[in-house]
Amino acid sequence: MTTARRQLLEALFEASAHATAEDLAATVQARSPDVHISTIYRNLDELERLGVIVHTHLGHGPASYHLASAPHGHLVCEVCGTTIEAPPELFAELGAHARRRFGFVIDPRHFAVLGRCEGCSGDTGGGTTT
Amino acid sequence: MTTARRQLLEALFEASAHATAEDLAATVQARSPDVHISTIYRNLDELERLGVIVHTHLGHGPASYHLASAPHGHLVCEVCGTTIEAPPELFAELGAHARRRFGFVIDPRHFAVLGRCEGCSGDTGGGTTT
DNA sequence: CCCCTGTCGCAATCAGCTCGCAATTGGGTA
DNA sequence: TACCCAATTGCGAGCTGATTGCGACAGGGG
Numbered sequence: 001m002t003t004a005r006r007q008l009l010e011a012l013f014e015a016s017a018h019a020t021a022e023d024l025a026a027t028v029q030a031r032s033p034d035v036h037i038s039t040i041y042r043n044l045d046e047l048e049r050l051g052v053i054v055h056t057h058l059g060h061g062p063a064s065y066h067l068a069s070a071p072h073g074h075l076v077c078e079v080c081g082t083t084i085e086a087p088p089e090l091f092a093e094l095g096a097h098a099r100r101r102f103g104f105v106i107d108p109r110h111f112a113v114l115g116r117c118e119g120c121s122g123d124t125g126g127g128t129t130t
Numbered sequence: 131m132t133t134a135r136r137q138l139l140e141a142l143f144e145a146s147a148h149a150t151a152e153d154l155a156a157t158v159q160a161r162s163p164d165v166h167i168s169t170i171y172r173n174l175d176e177l178e179r180l181g182v183i184v185h186t187h188l189g190h191g192p193a194s195y196h197l198a199s200a201p202h203g204h205l206v207c208e209v210c211g212t213t214i215e216a217p218p219e220l221f222a223e224l225g226a227h228a229r230r231r232f233g234f235v236i237d238p239r240h241f242a243v244l245g246r247c248e249g250c251s252g253d254t255g256g257g258t259t260t
Numbered sequence: 261c262c263c264c265t266g267t268c269g270c271a272a273t274c275a276g277c278t279c280g281c282a283a284t285t286g287g288g289t290a
Numbered sequence: 291t292a293c294c295c296a297a298t299t300g301c302g303a304g305c306t307g308a309t310t311g312c313g314a315c316a317g318g319g320g
Contacts, residue, residue, distance in 0.1 A: 120134030
């Protein structure tokens with residue numbers, strides 16, 4: 001509707017993946033310096049309510065936003081922070097089991113799976129406490 | 131070692147599941163009112179480094195802590211907040227696939243799976259935007 | 261052109277958590 | 291038991307991420 005809203009959408013399209021509210025704010029503010037961060041948050045909220053975008057918590061930091069039209073889960077390395085976009089089918093079986101066993105319908109777009117990426121899964125001298 | 135630390139452990143044993151730092155602080159402070167919240171955080175941190183406990187992010191709120199000796203994942207309903215403890219085997223296949231496909235070793239104890247529980251998965255008038 | 265509704269900009273505020281610092285506490289040693 | 295060293299504690303300030311209340315403004319309908 002408004003300029004701020006339109007530019008936020010543009011920023012979302014340009015920021016291909018995992019943009020935080022601050023990232024998006026920076027992009028929007030590059031064009032319209034007056035757009036306040038709270039406006040970004042409010043519009044992000046609105047857009048999410050409309051189902052246009054989804055937000056994900058990739059770890060301890062700020063939430064990431066991306067378009068709902070690119071559904072995927074996330075594999076986040078807790079050592080180096082690498083984020084892998086995982087196709088929804090990776091979660092198909094987990095989803096089926098959760099549903100069968102607990103009647104629980106998972107939302108693979110709205111959570112990150114922590115763990116260790118290929119490079120960090122060797123041994124970091126901490127894990128094997130048996 | 132110290133009183134604060136010992137009482138924090140006690141609190142962790144008593145608070146069977148999903149205790150937040152503030153919950154634990156309250157429990158500890160019921161006995162030792164002088165124990166400061168920052169001490170709780172520091173000890174929680176230390177205990178986690180030692181592998182005694184793990185913390186999980188169940189959603190938007192504060193992190194939850196529990197003993198590492200009870201490994202499980204979490205299914206959290208994003209509508210009503212219900213938390214289901216999921217046995218690690220629920221994630222076995224996801225883990226195998228992630229490893230095979232991305233070389234990524236998941237940590238089923240350190241993430242919550244958002245979604246909808248049995249009672250909330252009917253239809254809330256939002257989801258089916260296809 | 262005016263009014264009305266919704267949105268914006270702003271600063272204050274909140275929640276969750278971390279940090280620096282000085283005093284205290286606990287444990288090991290003699 | 292007394293002493294000493296280092297780790298730990300209590301405390302408040304501070305930081306990041308996010309939200310809210312409020313007055314001003316903009317844009318669309320009549």
